[in-house]
Amino acid sequence: MTQFLNSTSQGFYKLFLRGLAMKITQLFLTLILSFASQSGFTAEADVEKEGEELYKTHCSACHGNTGGMDMSKRLAPPIIAVRMHYIGQYPDKDSFVMVVADWLEKQDESKSLMRGAIRRFNIMPPVYVSREDAEKIAAYIYDGDVEKPAGFDAHVEKMHGKKY
Ligand code: HEC
Numbered sequence: 001m002t003q004f005l006n007s008t009s010q011g012f013y014k015l016f017l018r019g020l021a022m023k024i025t026q027l028f029l030t031l032i033l034s035f036a037s038q039s040g041f042t043a044e045a046d047v048e049k050e051g052e053e054l055y056k057t058h059c060s061a062c063h064g065n066t067g068g069m070d071m072s073k074r075l076a077p078p079i080i081a082v083r084m085h086y087i088g089q090y091p092d093k094d095s096f097v098m099v100v101a102d103w104l105e106k107q108d109e110s111k112s113l114m115r116g117a118i119r120r121f122n123i124m125p126p127v128y129v130s131r132e133d134a135e136k137i138a139a140y141i142y143d144g145d146v147e148k149p150a151g152f153d154a155h156v157e158k159m160h161g162k163k164y
Contacts, residue, residue: 052140054129055141059137096138
């Protein structure tokens with residue numbers, strides 16, 4: 001009888017330990033996953049921030065808000081217009097980043113998505129950024145909060161019949 005009691009309580013004890021071990025494993029997994037996703041978020045936010053700074057240094061002088069929507073006062077199309085044309089053709093982020101970085105490596109008229117802009121402004125002069133920086137800039141242009149001259153939305157609605 002004592003033997004029987006002993007073995008059943010041992011059985012319960014084992015079950016209890018197993019349950020505890022599972023709980024601890026689950027807790028660790030949750031912790032690890034939450035750390036991993038948090039550092040993933042910061043990494044992405046850092047790249048975006050860096051992209052924004054690089055954009056300001058290398059692109060904003062021509063593609064920024066100066067000149068507004070008056071193309072005769074501008075040096076280049078607004079970056080939001082560039083984004084619109086490239087997203088239209090390359091909706092997913094990876095392809096978008098690749099083609100924009102390719103453009104920065106070499107301004108190739110045959111690959112232009114903005115022939116009208118080339119006619120108006122002439123082809124973009126070379127900008128010297130590393131491939132890595134070019135990709136960060138492109139990622140920022142894709143989903144960052146980019147510059148948009150006043151009157152851009154109204155222009156797009158009028159010209160293309162859609163909002164952006
Ligand atoms: C000195 C002025 C100038 C600077 C600086 C500049 N651009 Fe441009 N960019 C232009 C002009 C002008 C055009 C329009 C003509 C053209 O498409 O080549 C243009 C067009 C583009 C296009 C569309 C190309 C096409 O025809 O499909 C992209 C993409 C672009 N720029 C990205 C950038 C990025 C990113 C930067 C910063 C790293 C940058 N540009 C810096 C002048 C500039």
